Amino acid sequence: MKQVEVNFDGLVGPTHNYAGLSIGNVASLNNANAFSSPKQAALQGLQKMKALHDMGMIQGVLAPQARPDIDTLRRLGFTGSDSNVLEQASKRAPEVFSACCSASSMWTANAATVSPSADTSNGKVHFTPANLTNKFHRSLEPEVTGRILQATFDNDKYFQHHQHLPENEHFGDEGAANHTRLCSDYGHAGIEMFVYGRYAFDSSKPAPKKFPARQTLEASQAVARLHGLSDDTTVFVQQNPDLIDQGVFHNDVISVGNQNVLFYHEQAFLDTQNALDEIQRKFGEQKLHFIQVDTKTVPVQDAIKTYLFNTQIITMANGEMTIIAPTECEENPIVANYLQELTSLNTPIKKVHYFDVKQSMRNGGGPACLRLRVAMTGAELEAVNQHTLMSDAVFVRLNKWVNKHYRDQLSVNDLRDAQLLDETRSALDELTQILNLGSIYPFQRQ
Ligand code: SUG
Secondary structure (H helix, E strand, C coil): CCCEEEEEEECCCCCCCCCCCCCCCHHHHHCCCCCECHHHHHHHHHHHHHHHHHCCCCEEEECCCCCCCHHHHHHCCCCCCHHHHHHHHHHHCHHHHHHCCCCHHHCHHHCEEEECCCCCCCCCEEEEECCCCCCHHHHCCHHHHHHHHHHHCCCCCCEEECCCCCCCHHHCCCHHHHEEEECCCCCCCCEEEEEECECCCCCCCCCCCCCCCCCEHHHHHHHHHHCCCCHHHEEEEEECHHHHHCCCCCHHHCEEEECCEEEEECCCECCHHHHHHHHHHHHCCCCCEEEEECCCCCCHHHHHHHCCCCCEEEECCCCCEEEEEEHHHHHCHHHHHHHHHHCCCCCCEEEEEEECCHHHHCCCCCCCCCEEEEEECHHHHHHCCHHHECCHHHHHHHHHHHHHHCCCCECHHHHHCHHHHHHHHHHHHHHHHHCCCCCCCHHHCC
16 A cells, blocks of 8 residues: 555544633634634534545544643642532632643644654654643643554554653754655655754754744754654754744744645745755755745735645645645635635645634644644554544544534633533543543543
């Protein structure tokens, strides 16, 4: 079987909510405390997964995390019954409480960095969960993410799982949101491009002034070492610090790559020409398509608002590429015109499909945030936990499961309700059976 790239989308959790937790992520701050619709969010996510499956792609599902995170609240000094922990924490430390309720694990681009076997020194697919140290609510994710990945890619012969990097800002790591791979074919060795926001150990180097740079160079280098990547096929590029200050909190908000295409905004990187030269030199003779979008064509603010670059570029069976874009791109005339023109240029991108992922967009997560890419050989794909792969039957089952367990509407206040905690736990317990994951959640391991 031919090598494929599988998108593993994060299933939106039953406590999806808007808490305004991500400084530097403009959408998250703008929608703080708005009502959310967990059911609609989860169904929107499933629709996107099913649509890609129907387009002939292989699509996977990654389980969400359990929230509210009672264990962390206990670690922070709240005691008594679970219901007491919820009540005390929400009253006495409301900000800490809402951070412990975030359903942010749905953005699986931040779950881990993945290197396919063609790139690694031992020929296995490597996974390093992201430590997400920059935001407290996200720093609660890596341990359970590691367990979800182990249960999904549960075969030592083909998959190697690393522990997340040390939990400190010096090694701030946001996973695949700051990593992309260029290759002639998914199964051939590719160029792994790591984009970092700042140097952790050298404060004289350029860095953003207003918003945090979540990814450090030293973290990216550590992941490349862990994965056994060769210097000859690895490139480290600094993100433009001015753009981080304008709200580009991850590289995947301003650039995306697929096979021989790098699609990026003119202002995305600090030293664009050198970066492109190095990528092309290391890539070899075959010419890459560098698709640069100039500021005069699409201003940075339009790119951020519409998530033009947080699109998925996927390769169809006939070799042509399709862009999976949020409907926000279609609704913005500048961006919609640009995308229409793009499909007529001399590049592999020939189609655009728009998807409604508004529930995710309101927290700053577009189509590309919702998926973790894993390129695999046929044998590796067979070794994946098959229950996590999308099919007509899995789609029906997961829709039923969402409709049975999820609330239509949720406010931040509802999160202190012990009844919601019970609902969430029974939903997730059932999900681990559907996806055959075993006991991955802390509440299942006590
Ligand atoms: O880490 N939002 C996420 C969005 C992540 C998007 N991911 C990528 N671009 N790959 C974040 O900022 C907001 C949660 C809240 O405010 O309730 C949040 O965590």
